[in-house]
């Protein structure tokens with residue numbers, strides 16, 4: 001059944017992710033999105049609406065606008081269409097981390113039979129997003145690509161930009177790192193949620209990802225601290241940085257009325 005894998009992997013009593021259903025497409029353009037997902041590793045999830053679900057590929061390094069740069073894209077389970085504008089914090093379990101809606105728009109297959117293209121392992125398509133535009137291709141590698149993990153079988157594809165007016169050597173993930181939904185970074189998404197849980201449930205503690213989490217958690221704590229009004233005692237500072245941020249915002253004693 002469609003979305004079975006998606007549902008099997010998640011506990012919707014603890015995850016804020018949409019449970020979702022298969023949504024038959026009526027006469028409207030096909031939706032696409034890219035979600036920047038900081039979990040055990042940072043990656044970008046490319047999702048293309050087809051047959052009532054979002055076909056999904058996890059792209060570890062994110063899309064490249066340079067046609068010479070082929071990016072590994074692991075084919076993962078279909079996601080519900082309702083997932084397409086999801087952004088938020090997954091506190092624990094599968095995919096635990098922070099999800100940012102990094103790009104969204106519509107897509108058009110370049111040949112009409114999408115199922116045949118998928119079966120063949122060669123899907124050419126045009127994107128019309130905020131950040132990604134023009135012609136692209138997903139090509140299945142059958143695990144032959146050097147960057148693919150062994151045993152990845154036919155889940156391993158490459159995402160490649162075709163040469164057109166939208167290709168170039170601009171590093172799009174560096175140039176446009178923020179959300180197209182909330183317009184902020186991971187720290188803003190986290191600050192809108194409850195960062196306290198992150199001190200006990202951090203999805204990655206070591207390495208580059210652990211360091212990135214630590215930095216984002218600290219920024220989020222500072223954002224929260226800055227928001228709480230001076231004198232408000234409800235939100236206890238959660239880190240030294242948060243305390244410092246609060247301290248610096250303390251107003252000097254109000255000047256007394258002159259007599």
Ligand code: MN
Nearest residue numbers: 037045058095
């Ligand atoms: Mn993901």
